Amino acid sequence: MMTLPQYFLVKIAEEASxxxxxxxxxxxxxxSEIQPGRAETNAERVYGELNDLLAMVHRLGEVSNGEFWxxxxxxxxxAIATKLAKVAHFLTYxxxxxxVESGVQT
Structure with a gap:
């Protein structure tokens, strides 16, 4: 039987995919593209999926009895600045x- 933390780790993986x-x-x-048959743009869909992922991360913290926060x-x-620097390095490469097109890097 799966524990609640295991269940929400699976949900995190699912949402991440x-x-x-x-x-x-x-x-x-x-x-800006809107897939036929849908109402929202792709940007809105990315935003929604990121929120779904964050919801599962939050829930894992709630059920993990302090093991995950x-x-x-x-x-x-x-950590974010370190990751952005690494990504910028490989973007330049x-x-x-x-x-990849050259231009303004953020």
């Missing part, structure tokens, strides 16, 4: 290979 799926589709079709309202700015 949904974030990946809509991010990849959005890369193909653009942020993640404050959605107080991100780890040092990809641009030097001619695989």
């Amino acid at each position: 949904e974030v990946a799926q809509i991010a990849l589709k959005t890369a193909h079709f653009g942020l 993640f404050d959605i309202g107080s991100p780890d700015h040092v 990809s641009q030097s290979l001619g695989l």
Whole structure:
């Protein structure tokens, strides 16, 4: 039998795969595109899937009896800055290979 923390870890993985799926589709079709039969833009869909993921992260914290903690309202700015620097490094490398357009980096 699965524990509640295990269940919500599975839900996190599931939601993360949904974030990946809509991010990849959005890369193909653009942020403003609206899929036929849907009402929201791809940007709105990405936003929704990210919120679904954060909801499961939050719930894991609630059921983990203190083993897991993640404050959605107080991100780890040092970890984020470190990740952004790493991504910027590899973006520059990809641009030097001619695989990603050059331009303003954020």
